[in-house]
Amino acid sequence: MDTKRRRYFHLENAHNKRLASGILYDEGNVQILWRDDSGHTAEQYASINLVLDLVPGIAVLRLEGDEEGNGGD
Numbered sequence: 001m002d003t004k005r006r007r008y009f010h011l012e013n014a015h016n017k018r019l020a021s022g023i024l025y026d027e028g029n030v031q032i033l034w035r036d037d038s039g040h041t042a043e044q045y046a047s048i049n050l051v052l053d054l055v056p057g058i059a060v061l062r063l064e065g066d067e068e069g070n071g072g073d
Helices: 048-052
Strands: 003-014 020-026 030-033 039-045 058-071
Touching: 020 048, 030 048, 039 058
Parallel strands: none
Antiparallel strands: 003 020, 003 058, 020 030, 030 039
16 A cells, blocks of 8 residues: 655744645645635645745744555545
8 A cells, every 4th residue: 555644734924824734745745725815725836845935924834743644545
């Protein structure tokens, strides 16, 4: 069984306002599920570095934890 670990994260500004949230995979891929400026989304990026330049004012990358699932999820 192919398992992928997912780490949920939030991007916040210096005042702890959530600007975006999504999933970070062990391979380095990133999926953005919510952006404050556009609402629900399903954007995918090759690395977290690309996401950090996405929204102005990001000061905090907060990891929530992780979840294991199979590769088909």
